[in-house]
Amino acid sequence: MSTNNDVLIKVDNLHKYFEGLEVLKGITTEIHKGDVIVIIGASGSGKSTFLRCLNRLEEPTSGKIYFEGVDITDPKTDINLHRQKMGMVFQQFNLFPHMTVLGNMTLGPIKLLKQSKKEAEENAMKLLERVGLADRADAYPDQLSGGQKQRIAIVRALAMNPDVLLFDEPTSALDPEMVGEVLEVMKNLAREGMTMAVVTHEMGFAREVGTQVMFIDEGVIVEQGAPDKFFENPESPRLKDFLSKVI
Amino acid sequence: MENFFKSISESFVKTFITEDRWQQILAGLGTTLEITFFALIIGLVLGFLIAIIRSTYEMNLKGKKSKGVGDVILKILNVICNIYITVIRGTPMVVQLMIMYFIVFLSSRDGIVAAILSFGINSGAYVAEIVRSGIMSIDKGQFEASRSLGFNYSRTMFYIILPQALKNVLPALGNEFIVLLKETSIAGYVAIQDLTYIGNLIRSRTYEAFFPLITVALIYLVLVLILSFFLKKLERRLRNSEH
Numbered sequence: 239m240s241t242n243n244d245v246l247i248k249v250d251n252l253h254k255y256f257e258g259l260e261v262l263k264g265i266t267t268e269i270h271k272g273d274v275i276v277i278i279g280a281s282g283s284g285k286s287t288f289l290r291c292l293n294r295l296e297e298p299t300s301g302k303i304y305f306e307g308v309d310i311t312d313p314k315t316d317i318n319l320h321r322q323k324m325g326m327v328f329q330q331f332n333l334f335p336h337m338t339v340l341g342n343m344t345l346g347p348i349k350l351l352k353q354s355k356k357e358a359e360e361n362a363m364k365l366l367e368r369v370g371l372a373d374r375a376d377a378y379p380d381q382l383s384g385g386q387k388q389r390i391a392i393v394r395a396l397a398m399n400p401d402v403l404l405f406d407e408p409t410s411a412l413d414p415e416m417v418g419e420v421l422e423v424m425k426n427l428a429r430e431g432m433t434m435a436v437v438t439h440e441m442g443f444a445r446e447v448g449t450q451v452m453f454i455d456e457g458v459i460v461e462q463g464a465p466d467k468f469f470e471n472p473e474s475p476r477l478k479d480f481l482s483k484v485i
Numbered sequence: 486m487e488n489f490f491k492s493i494s495e496s497f498v499k500t501f502i503t504e505d506r507w508q509q510i511l512a513g514l515g516t517t518l519e520i521t522f523f524a525l526i527i528g529l530v531l532g533f534l535i536a537i538i539r540s541t542y543e544m545n546l547k548g549k550k551s552k553g554v555g556d557v558i559l560k561i562l563n564v565i566c567n568i569y570i571t572v573i574r575g576t577p578m579v580v581q582l583m584i585m586y587f588i589v590f591l592s593s594r595d596g597i598v599a600a601i602l603s604f605g606i607n608s609g610a611y612v613a614e615i616v617r618s619g620i621m622s623i624d625k626g627q628f629e630a631s632r633s634l635g636f637n638y639s640r641t642m643f644y645i646i647l648p649q650a651l652k653n654v655l656p657a658l659g660n661e662f663i664v665l666l667k668e669t670s671i672a673g674y675v676a677i678q679d680l681t682y683i684g685n686l687i688r689s690r691t692y693e694a695f696f697p698l699i700t701v702a703l704i705y706l707v708l709v710l711i712l713s714f715f716l717k718k719l720e721r722r723l724r725n726s727e728h
Binding site: 293295318319321322324325326328330332333334335336345346349350391394395398404 | 624626627629630631632633634635636637640644645648649652
């Protein structure tokens with residue numbers, strides 16, 4: 239389903255152990271430019287670990303991850319440089335509570351991308367307008383609702399002008415009435431062509447904007463495919479079983 | 486009744502006026518403040534360094550095999566810091582001070598410098614534990630968010646973790662400053678003429694205990710109150726910056 243064939247992230251036989259427990263048992267996949275990969279699976283299946291390995295927040299035990307052609311699992315690569323191009327949005331938002339919204343959004347661009355304060359703030363304000371939060375620029379995270387926090391977290395990642403955004407259950411910590419506003423922002427991003435990898439339980443989102451849906455169970459990719467086929471004609475019994483429980 | 490007032494005023498004159506003793510008290514106060522101030526700075530610098538080393542070790546290496554030279558150095562530094570904290574917290578301050586003065590500073594006998602170093606090194610161990618607890622109390626997600634933006638470990642510490650940690654531990658740090666200020670009162674053990682020493686000196690010269698000792702106590706109390714006032718103010722300012 240991807241619109242072009244430029245491989246952005248290539249994962250080759252990724253394994254991850256936690257204290258002797260094998261969480262990822264050899265994952266091989268590709269993420270192309272413009273893809274919206276939705277990763278689903280039961281809790282404990284390894285889907286979040288897989289996502290967090292992509293920018294090495296979790297160190298893979300073995301296997302290779304290539305980002306824009308560079309092997310980022312090589313200890314000699316400066317992972318910090320590549321992380322600038324891989325934005326991440328967390329379940330718990332993880333905004334910096336000692337900084338304003340604007341401070342949160344401009345820290346990276348100023349310190350890492352060497353933008354001027356003015357330039358970074360102008361960019362940040364544009365992004366804030368896009369998510370309808372321009373009036374909260376000077377607020378502190380504690381003054382925001384969960385949905386607002388997550389929208390800020392998304393634009394904080396966007397302010398770095400990343401090539402891919404990784405979402406780790408972005409709506410799981412939200413009150414139900416706030417899920418919609420965050421999904422809306424994510425849908426808009428997807429429509430604008432942003433490459434995204436999203437771990438989520440929102441099947442509606444997967445159906446609507448996912449270009450690929452990936453089902454991870456017990457540390458392996460059990461099934462992957464375009465959402466229509468994936469949801470209408472699942473092949474593996476495990477996926478059928480999972481879908482019957484969540485939909 | 487008249488005799489009572491007379492004896493009080495005589496005591497007062499003996500304590501403060503005769504031989505310009507009020508000037509001695511002021512000089513003693515100056516010495517106390519000098520030792521406290523420089524020891525505090527040494528303690529803060531040492532404490533932060535050690536806290537960063539120890540928490541870096543705990544978060545990255547604890548229970549793991551070390552890879553590379555950097556890890557080995559960190560491991561060694563962590564061991565040194567642990568020994569330092571154990572020794573300093575496990576021995577009395579007075580003994581540390583005497584060791585510093587009578588053994589380390591044997592040749593120079595520069596009491597004030599010995600005291601500043603000694604109190605600074607002592608305070609550093611406590612500051613280290615306070616700051617470390619502050620660093621460890623910051624949610625792991627803060628590290629991850631900063632690292633995911635592309636900040637390396639040390640910049641994450643500097644921009645994200647330490648500002649929050651410092652705010653959380655400010656009350657405990659303030660308490661440590663107050664303890665330090667009062668603990669300098671043992672400087673007299675190595676013949677430093679600090680506030681307490683002067684008070685006791687005047688007592689022994691005049692055979693008047695009340696005025697010299699109560700005066701000294703009141704001066705400490707006022708110093709602590711002033712210090713608390715500014716710490717409260719700082720705390721409030723830091724708290725306001727979040728709401």
